[in-house]
Structure formats: C-alpha cells, structure tokens
Amino acid sequence: MFIHEVCKKCSLTKKAIYYYEKHGLIRPNIGENGYRNYSEEDVSTLKEIFVLRKLGLTISEIKNVLLSSNKAVSLLKYKYLMDLKREKVMEQQKCLELLIENYNVDKGIEYIDIHLNRSFTIKEKLIQAFPGVYGIFLSVHFGQFLNEKADTAEKEEAYGKIVDFLDKVRITREMEEYLESVIPLTDQEVIEKMNSTFLNAVKDIENYIVNNQQEIEEYIKFRNSKAYKSTPAFKLQQLLVEFQQSSGYDEVFVENLKILSASYLEYSEKLQEANKILLERYPQTAKFY
Numbered sequence: 001m002f003i004h005e006v007c008k009k010c011s012l013t014k015k016a017i018y019y020y021e022k023h024g025l026i027r028p029n030i031g032e033n034g035y036r037n038y039s040e041e042d043v044s045t046l047k048e049i050f051v052l053r054k055l056g057l058t059i060s061e062i063k064n065v066l067l068s069s070n071k072a073v074s075l076l077k078y079k080y081l082m083d084l085k086r087e088k089v090m091e092q093q094k095c096l097e098l099l100i101e102n103y104n105v106d107k108g109i110e111y112i113d114i115h116l117n118r119s120f121t122i123k124e125k126l127i128q129a130f131p132g133v134y135g136i137f138l139s140v141h142f143g144q145f146l147n148e149k150a151d152t153a154e155k156e157e158a159y160g161k162i163v164d165f166l167d168k169v170r171i172t173r174e175m176e177e178y179l180e181s182v183i184p185l186t187d188q189e190v191i192e193k194m195n196s197t198f199l200n201a202v203k204d205i206e207n208y209i210v211n212n213q214q215e216i217e218e219y220i221k222f223r224n225s226k227a228y229k230s231t232p233a234f235k236l237q238q239l240l241v242e243f244q245q246s247s248g249y250d251e252v253f254v255e256n257l258k259i260l261s262a263s264y265l266e267y268s269e270k271l272q273e274a275n276k277i278l279l280e281r282y283p284q285t286a287k288f289y
Contacts, residue, residue, distance in 0.1 A: 001037070001038050001043070002035065002036070002037065002038070003017060003036055003038065006038045006042070006043055006046065009043055009046075009047075010043060010046040010047050010050055011050055012046060012050060017046065020046065020049055020059075021036075023059050023063075024063075025045065025049060025059070025062065025063065025066065026038075026042045026045050026046060027042075028042050045066065048062075048065075048066065049062055049066075052065060055078075056082070057078060061078060065078075077147075080147075081147055084119065084121055084147075084149070087119045088116070088119040088120065091115050091116045091119050092116065094111070094115070095108060095111050095112060095115070095116060098111055118149065118151070119149075120149070121146060121147050121148065121149060122146040122147075122148055122149065122150055122159065122260060122261065123138075123142075123143050123146035123147060125150070125159070126138050126146065126162075126163075126166075129163055129166075129167075130166060130167075138166075142257070142264070144199070144263070145257070145261045145263045145264035145267060146261060146264075148260075148261055148262070148263070150260060154259060155259065155260050158256040158257075158259035158260040159256075159260055161252060161256045162252070162253055162256050162257065162260065165248070165252040165253055165256075166253070169243075169247045169248075169249075170247075171243070172239070172243075174239065175236075175239040175240070175243060199267070201274070202267065202270045202271050202274045203270060205273070205274035205277050205278060206277065209277075209278070209281060216282070220282060220284060220285060223285075224284070254268070
C-alpha cells in the first residue's frame with residue numbers, strides 16, 4: 001500500500017515514516033517509479049513504533065525491542081527504568097515541599113541523604129559524583145550496566161570503593177584532553193548502537209564470527225595499519241591501557257563493579273569466554289589490548 005494509506009492506519013505523518021525508514025526500522029519496497037510500497041509487516045511495525053514512542057522509548061531502545069525474540073520481556077527493562085524515574089521524582093517533590101515549608105538547607109541535605117540518594121541509579125550517582133568528561137566517559141562505556149541501584153550493604157560498600165578509587169586515581173592531562181575531544185563528537189545513538197552490537201557479539205561469539213568473518217578480518221587489518229595508529233582513537237586506547245595497567249583499575253574498579261552490577265558480572269564472564277575464542281581464531285588480536 002502507498003504512504004497516504006499507511007499514515008491513516010498508523011496515525012503517523014509522512015515525515016515520521018520516512019524518519020523511521022532512514023533509521024532502518026522499516027524497509028519498504030521502492031518501485032521503478034520511485035514510489036514506496038509498504039507491506040502489512042511494515043504497517044504492523046509502524047504501529048509498534050507509534051505505541052513505543054508514545055511510551056517514551058528512544059529510537060535505539062525501540063530497535064532493541066523490535067529485534068528481541070521476546071518483546072514483553074524486553075520491555076520489562078524500560079518499565080523498570082521508568083519506575084526508578086517515578087520514584088526519584090516523587091522524592092524530589094517531597095524535598096521541594098520540605099524546602100518550601102521551611103528553607104532549611106541542612107534539613108534538605110539530610111532528606112536527600114536518607115531518601116533521595118536511594119532512588120538514584122548507580123549511573124546517575126557516578127555522574128553526579130564525577131561531573132565533567134570523566135563522568136560522561138564512565139556513562140558511555142559502562143552505562144548499560146549501571147541502571148541498577150546500590151540497594152544492599154555489599155553493593156553500597158562496593159560503590160564506596162569505586163568512588164574512592166576514581167577520586168584518588170590520577171588522570172593525566174593528555175588523557176583528559178583526548179576524552180574531551182573525542183566524547184562530545186560521538187553521537188549518543190551511535191554509541192548505543194556500538195554497545196548493542198558488541199554485547200550481542202559477546203553473547204554468541206561463535207555465531208558472530210561466522211556471520212561477520214570478512215568485517216572482523218578487515219577490522220584486524222585496519223587495527224594493524226599505520227592509518228589507525230595515527231588516529232585519536234588509537235592514542236586514546238593507548239592512554240587507557242596505560243592507565244588501567246598502572247592504576248589498579250582491574251583489581252579495584254572492575255572487581256567492585258562485578259559486585260555492584262549483576263549485569264556487568266554476567267557480561268564480564270561472557271567477555272572472558274569470547275576473548276578466549278577470538279584469540280584462538282585470531283591470535284594477532286592479542287596485541288590490541
């Protein structure tokens with residue numbers, strides 16, 4: 001069917017449909033005359049997108065739901081995140097009411113410490129603890145594992161050790177400058193897509209290698225090239241490796257992150273298995289890290 005009919009069926013504008021097509025959510029057939037012909041499957045997908053967008057999901061989140069083998073289970077994650085947001089907003093409102101009644105900052109701090117801090121996710125707490133580029137870096141690289149709360153004594157202790165480590169560790173000005181130059185130029189949706197691709201690869205590395213052999217070999221070739229070694233990405237990677245080896249990063253940060261985040265613990269175990277298989281197939285990747 002043609003787009004005007006699809007617009008009516010899905011309660012969407014033409015521009016919205018073109019936008020979702022651009023992001024790969026639908027792929028209508030395009031005839032020789034240039035007109036798009038939408039299938040019933042396209043219409044069904046657009047109806048899903050309409051509902052999920054109204055519920056506040058981003059394009060990348062919608063992609064994850066559409067690709068999931070169990071969409072209901074996939075949506076549980078986003079319901080959980082919304083529950084956390086609602087809980088936090090309610091506590092913020094109560095604190096505002098307290099301050100309106102009697103503008104006592106000390107009482108506000110006490111309320112935040114007792115009530116509000118508990119409603120923040122680990123990611124939110126880390127970004128608040130480390131404003132600026134380093135907090136953003138942590139969010140970008142570990143954000144998908146930090147949408148949990150430090151809701152047990154063991155997790156609170158692990159969180160405290162991570163904060164203490166990050167607050168004391170020395171970051172060179174060179175590394176900070178590279179972070180400042182690279183992170184703001186990276187689109188959030190691109191980051192999410194990269195993280196999602198990497199997570200999927202780690203979950204089933206054997207299948208990923210079979211389906212992406214050419215891309216993997218091209219990537220290895222690029223990583224060994226002079227062109228790559230002249231890029232900011234290579235320099236940043238070298239600085240990060242040096243930082244990790246000299247700071248106690250693995251012993252303190254990583255080990256406590258495994259306690260703090262169940263999803264990171266699961267990922268870390270799968271990553272070890274994936275790295276072992278990858279090294280067996282491509283020994284030349286050993287020098288990448």
